Amino acid sequence: xxxxxxxxxxxxxxxQRKIADIAIGQKVLRKEAEALLAAANNxxxxxxxxxxxxxxxxxxxxxxxxxxxxxxxxxxxxTMASLGTPSQYVNAAEASxxxxxxxxxxxxxxxxxxxxxxxxxxxxANFTQIRKIPLIAIISKTNSMLGRVADIVLTLGKIEExxxxxxxxxxxxxxxxxxxxxxxxxxxxxxxxxxADFNSLHPGGHLGRRFIRAGDLMHKGDSIPLVHKAESMTQxxxxxxxxxxxxxxxxDDNGSLIGIITDGxxxxxxxxxxxxxxxxxxxxxxxxxxxxxxxxxxxxxMMNELKITSLFVxxxxxxxxxxxxxxxxxxxxxxx
Numbered sequence: 001x002x003x004x005x006x007x008x009x010x011x012x013x014x015x016q017r018k019i020a021d022i023a024i025g026q027k028v029l030r031k032e033a034e035a036l037l038a039a040a041n042n043x044x045x046x047x048x049x050x051x052x053x054x055x056x057x058x059x060x061x062x063x064x065x066x067x068x069x070x071x072x073x074x075x076x077x078x079t080m081a082s083l084g085t086p087s088q089y090v091n092a093a094e095a096s097x098x099x100x101x102x103x104x105x106x107x108x109x110x111x112x113x114x115x116x117x118x119x120x121x122x123x124x125a126n127f128t129q130i131r132k133i134p135l136i137a138i139i140s141k142t143n144s145m146l147g148r149v150a151d152i153v154l155t156l157g158k159i160e161e162x163x164x165x166x167x168x169x170x171x172x173x174x175x176x177x178x179x180x181x182x183x184x185x186x187x188x189x190x191x192x193x194x195x196a197d198f199n200s201l202h203p204g205g206h207l208g209r210r211f212i213r214a215g216d217l218m219h220k221g222d223s224i225p226l227v228h229k230a231e232s233m234t235q236x237x238x239x240x241x242x243x244x245x246x247x248x249x250x251x252d253d254n255g256s257l258i259g260i261i262t263d264g265x266x267x268x269x270x271x272x273x274x275x276x277x278x279x280x281x282x283x284x285x286x287x288x289x290x291x292x293x294x295x296x297x298x299x300x301x302m303m304n305e306l307k308i309t310s311l312f313v314x315x316x317x318x319x320x321x322x323x324x325x326x327x328x329x330x331x332x333x334x335x336x
Contacts, residue, residue, distance in 0.1 A: 028170065031162040035171040036178055042157055043182075050152045051186050053134050054085070059106030061087040064095070066120045068169040069112040069176065076110070076180030083188035084197055092120040100127050108134045112180075114156065114172045116144025125149045138176055154179060212332055214299045215292025218313045218322030219245075226251055226320065229258065229280035236261055236279045245310045249320055250283045256318040259283030262308075289314045292321060300329040 054061055061080055065073035073089055080087035090102050092111075100123065103109065109128050111121055116139035128135040129149060137150035140159060147153055156179070162170040199211035225243035227236045229250050239248045240261065250259035261283050266274065269282050289312045290299050299311055303326050313322040 028162040031160065032171045032174045035159050035175050038157065038159075039175045039179065042155075046152055046154055047182070047186075050136050050154055051183065051190070053136060053152060054108055054110070054183065054187055055190055057106065057108040057134075059086070059104050059108075061085060061110055062090050062103050062107045063087060063110045063112070063180070064090045064092045064121065064124055065112035066092045066118045068173045069114060069118070072173050072176045072180065073110075073112045075177060076112075076184065079181060080184040080187065082198075082201060083184050084191055084193040084201070085184065085187045090124075092118065092124060095120070095127075096123040100124070103127065103131075103133065105131050105133060108136065110136045110138070110180075110183075111146055111150070112138045112176055113144075113146055114140050114169060114176070116141045116146040118146075121146060138179055140172065212296040212334075213292060214290050214294045214296055214311075214313055214324055215322070217296055217328045217332070218292065218324045219328075220322045224312075224320055224323050225249060227279050228253075229278070229283070231279045233275050233277050233279060233282060236282070237266075237275075240266075245323055245325055247310050248279075249287070249312050249323070250279050251320075254317065254319075257287065257289065257312055257314055257320045258318075259285045260287035260312070287312065289318075289320075290324075291315075296324075296329050296332060297334055299324060300326065300334050303329070 061077070063073040063077040063080070064070070070092060077087040077089040088102065090099055095103075103124075109124065111124060113121055116137065122145060125135060125146060127133070134152075135146075135150045136152045136154065137146040138154045138156065139146050139150075140156040141147060142153055142155055156172060156175050159172045159175060160166065161168060161172060195211075223243065225239045225245050225248040227239050227248050227250060229252055236248050236250075240246065240263075247260055247262045249257050250261065252258045259280065261279060265282055265284055269277070274282070288302065288306060288308070290302070292313050292315070303309065303311065309326045311324055312320045313324060315321040
């Protein structure tokens with residue numbers, strides 16, 4: 001299914017142009033999806049063998065390529081590193097000008113080339129042979145320079161490019177990227193890479209915010225609005241007002257949280273001689289709480305679901321160790 005250059009002409013009415021644009025986009029996506037499906041069906045024991053070699057690396061996985069394959073190689077190296085496999089990208093064009101020094105005998109080289117005959121990769125291939133460094137190639141043609149010298153070959157197979165001319169790397173680079181992702185994910189799975197490990201490697205940006213813990217944001221010590229169950233409502237009101245959380249936690253004789261008084265509780269009891277009561281007579285028992293290990297994103301989700309603005313953070317024996325307000329969560333940039 002080749003996309004004709006004629007389909008890219010613009011001498012059509014606006015509505016026809018939109019329809020034609022969508023049709024081309026769909027053809028490209030379908031063609032690349034078909035290439036991915038074919039690659040998945042053709043995956044064989046060489047994939048497992050490649051994983052074994054990559055896993056055995058005492059150093060790093062060095063991913064390299066030129067042109068579009070080079071861009072894909074850089075992304076694969078970044079994905080591997082992101083998922084716990086030490087990796088780096090080496091520009092094949094710079095390798096012969098000193099960057100071969102980035103590659104050590106403890107590394108494994110993963111070389112990407114659709115044709116397998118990229119001239120800039122020759123020096124890297126020779127270097128791996130001289131230094132006895134394992135070389136894995138992702139290529140389309142096994143009867144090529146890389147195909148002949150690589151220890152393991154992952155074949156893309158015959159792929160029809162999605163560009164109108166059938167020349168620009170489109171379907172082939174998509175399969176190359178997906179195959180690299182497959183290696184990265186499989187290596188991560190073998191290493192029992194956990195959510196905590198992922199968090200430690202992604203402290204910044206949107207991903208980092210997703211792994212902030214409630215304990216990192218909570219207010220502690222004297223900032224927590226707390227009163228004993230036998231305190232008067234006058235004292236409870238004072239605590240609610242001065243701490244500015246719109247609530248107060250109620251403690252038993254052991255210091256455990258047994259209830260909460262919120263603005264809503266005050267409104268519901270306003271006509272019942274409120275100040276004549278003790279805190280435990282007005283409180284709502286068994287309030288919803290969280291632990292300091294809960295993700296801030298989960299705490300925000302709970303607040304939205306319950307339509308509340310604060311949550312007490314509890315430790316051992318239901319004793320409060322902090323309180324977190326919805327504004328604390330929103331200031332981190334978490335999505336509502």
